[in-house]
Amino acid sequence: MNRPPPHTPVNEPPRVGHPPAAPVEDDGDTIHIGELIGTVLQYKWLIAAVTALALCGGIFAAFTATPIYRSDALLQVEEKGKSLSALQDVQAIMSDNVTVSAELEILRSRMILGRVVDRLGLEIFARPAYPPVFGDAFARRHGGSELAGARFGMERYAWGGERIRIESLEVPPSRIGQGMTLLTGQNGMYTLRDRDSRILVTGRVGEPATGSDIQIFISELHARPGTEFIVGRRSRGAAIDALRGQFEVRERGRGSGVLELALRGPDRASLTTVLDEIMNAYVRQNVEHRSAEAENTLVFLESQLPLLKSQLDAAEAAYNNYRQTRGSVDLTMETRSVLGSIVEVDNDIIRLQQQREELRQRYTAEHPRMVALDAQIRRLSTRRNQLEGQVSELPDTQQTALRLRRDVEVSTALYTSLLHSAQQLRVARAGTVGDARIIDSAVVSRGPVAPSQQRILLISVLLGLMAGLGLVFLIRALRVVVEDPETIEKHLGLPVYATIPHSKAEEAISRQSRRGRISGELLAITRPTDDAVESLRSLRTTIHFALLDSSRGSLLITGPSQGVGKSFISKNLGVVLAQSGKTVVLVDADLRKGHMHREFSISREGGVTEYIAGTIELPRIIRATPQDGLKVVTTGQIPPNPSELLMHERFTSLLDTLSGMFDIVIVDAPPILAVSDAAIIARNLGGATLLVARAGRHPIQEIEQSVKRLSQAGVNVKGVIFNDLDVNRQRYRYGYRGYVYRYGYRS
Structure with missing residues (x-):
């Protein structure tokens, strides 16, 4: 089984004599x-x-x-390729294909929707004035028929249960589309005002009112006195467009001829009324269209009947006169056959010519139906010419008798046919039935659909x-900040001596200390198995290598800015070093904002400041701590000139004396970028200088500037302590490299 190569934890000290391995360059385009x-x-x-x-x-x-409700209904449209069933003889004249797609457009047309708008008065709009933002929601949730009481002192607004019904409203063109305010009064009185609060009309419910070119009739008004309504009249086109925007129609099933109509809107009560009226308007216009078709055909036929009657009378008179002058003329069987064919052809030609005359009013000569009729007329004319040729071979008496007899029979057949059709049209006109019928009336949904x-x-x-x-x-x-200790090593070439993970226990201790609940509690003493303490123990080993080439066992800890955790590291590192058998002294050299005395629950006075001033001897400034082997020196009184005191020779002698008394001296110095105190202390200390950087706190340029500032003062930074690393985030980011190794005793 293959094993992955061993990994060196970040906390492992750098190997002496060997340069660190070159970091693996990360592709900036790689998504981790x-x-x-x-x-x-x-x-x-x-x-x-x-x-x-x-x-x-x-x-x-x-x-x-605002909830939107939906009302739907079903309508059937029969696709027909024929006219009235009673008019079989004039079928081609009245033939008109009815397609579902055409009916869909008719339903959406201004003709149908305009009739609905006119009949229901949808140009008029009237609604209560609700409070802004939430008033409409409160009003919708008001139950019962009683009026809701006003809330928050807003008496003029409607809060639920208000109703108004305007039967008619006539306004001048200049006020079309403008809203007006209707204010309710006592005993059914109301006042109509314009936008500038000028009174336009004063009236009473149930009585017409007129004023300022405005006529209004309100049949119902249910509201508290002082309640406002917004009323007005929009243009007919705007009302039609608004209705079309709420109206939907589609064919249910291709070729079924069944149309599904739907209407959406916030007013649940009016949806069924409006949708039913749309269907009724469509059915009415369908019947009117069919009735008008029969009426137009009947007018045409009645205009032709007198002409045909006169032609029939003239033909009969001519035939009778010829027979009287020539005597009885008998037609042979052959002549009668030719006569029947000629009569049939002439009747067909006349019918086709009448159809062509009817269609000529609607179509051009290039229309397919006109072209087909012309072709049929030409074929029948050719046939008639052939029959005329047969007639020319007969004797003159027979030809004349045949011609007169033909005129009588043709006129009689055509007149009888049209007279019969006219009678059928008169009956059909009285009982015209359209091609559309309502299957399901409008029904509104129980709950809102949107x-x-x-x-x-x-x-x-x-x-x-x-x-x-x-x-x-x-x-x-x-936030271009350092999240990974490898970034420091790659850009600055400084070794990261330790990576201190975020400690929730230390966070709790700090929080309780700020609240005054506890004091003098150290994480390394109370939580020795915490991950942060384990990392400090690794740092303890690393410090041995950092101090190999130093003349003193002194350690200065600083950072780029405040709040990076240098005091936390200083005090707990001192505890960890003392627990290993070392004698350690912790010097709080931050003479501006030092707070190490609070960490050990001792007084600030009697520290560095008093020793430099010569008011106290060295043994009195060295204080004991709860940890054996660890002593602490506080700042003393905060001086007005901390930099000058740190440059005093007594401070240097203090560090020299403490280095001789203890194995390790840890100096907690101020931030290097804030003041120059850290550079002064490091130059006099003569030991190792460690820079504390906090994860997610500094740009790499800030850490680089800190190193440069110390280098300019002649101080060489040994390494970096990377503090407050989010272990969980690193775990997901780097896999096993982000894990903090835990090993301890379990009871």
Whole structure:
């Protein structure tokens, strides 16, 4: 079984005499999934807060959103390729294909919707004036027929249960589309005002009112006195467009001829009324169209009947006169056959010519139906010419008798046919039935179909998560800070002596200390198995190598800025060194903001300041601590000139004396970028200088500037202590390299 190569923990001391291995260059375009997961976990509470805020917004949107209801109905349209069933003889004249797609457009047309708008008065709009933002939601949730009481002192707004019905409203063209305010009064009185609060009309419910070119009739008004309504009249076109925007129609099943009509809107009570009226208007116009078709055909036939009657009378008179002058003329069987054919052909030609005359009013000569009729007429004319040729071979008497007889029979047949058709049309006109019928009347849905509250909440949560993640990665993009100790080694060439993980126990101790609940508690004493303490023990080993080429066993700890945890490392490192049998003294050299005395629950007075001033002897400034082998020297009184005191020869002699008395002297120095005190102390200390950097706190340039500042003062920084590393994030980012190795006793 193959084993992965052994990994050297970050806390392992650098090997003496061997240069560190070159770091592996990371491709800037590589996306580390583990790093993304670690970033999300690091900012999980921010993401949760943004998501919760978005969810609250979604709840508010779901509460205030206007519910939309849906009413639907079914309508059947028969596709016909024929006209009235009674008009078989004039079928081609009245033939008109009815397609479902055409009927769909008719249903959406201004002709149908305009009739609905006119009949129901949809140009008039009237609604209660609700409080802004949330008033409509409160009013919708008011139950019962009683009026809701005013809330928050807003008497003029409607809060639920208000009703108004305006039967008619006439306004001048200049006020079309403008809203007016109707203010209710006592005993059914009301006042109509314009936008400038000028009174336009004063009236009473149930009585017409006129004023300022405005006529209004209100049949119902149910509201508290002083309640406001918004009323007005929009243009007919705007009302039709608004109705068309709420109206839907489609064919249910291809080729079925069944149309599904639907109407959406917030007013649940009016949806069925409006949708039923749309269907009724469509059915009425369908019947009117069919009746008008029969009426037009009947008018045409009645205009032709007198002409045909006169032609028939003239033909009969001519035939009778010829027979009287020539005597009885008998037609042979052959002549009768030719006569029947000629009569049949002439009747067909006349019918086709009448059809062509009817179609000529609707179509051009190039229309396919006109071209087909012309072709049929030409074929029949050719046939008639052939029959005329046969007639020309007969004797003159027979030809004349045949011609006159033909005129009589043709006129008689055509007149009888049209007279019969006219009678059928008169009957059909009285009982015309359209091609459309209502299958299901309008029914409104029980609950709202939109918006979906569940969908709103789900979308708000998703948007909150996306916004939270976007905010997190924006913060990460704007914060160019060091998150990985390898970055320091790669850019600055400094060894990282120790990586101190974030300690929740130390966080709790600091929080309780700030609240005054505890004092003088050290993590290395109370939580010796904490991961941070284990890392300090590794640092203890590393310090041995750092002090090999130093003339003194002295250690200065500083950082780029305050708040990086140098005091935490100084005091707990002192405890860990003392626990290994070393004698250690911790000197608080931050004469500006030093607080080491609070960490050990001792007084500030009697420290470095008093020793330099010569007011106290050395043994009195060395204080005992709860840990054997560890002593502490406080700052003393805060002086007005800390830099000058640190440059005093007595401070240098203090460090020299303490180096002779203790195995290790740890000096907690001020931040190097804030003041120059750390450089002064390090130059006089003569030991090793360690720089504390906090994860996610500094840009690499800040750490580089700190090293440069110390180098300019002649101080060589031995290494860096990387503090407060988020172990969980590193675990996801680097896999096994992010783990902190834990090993301890278990009871």
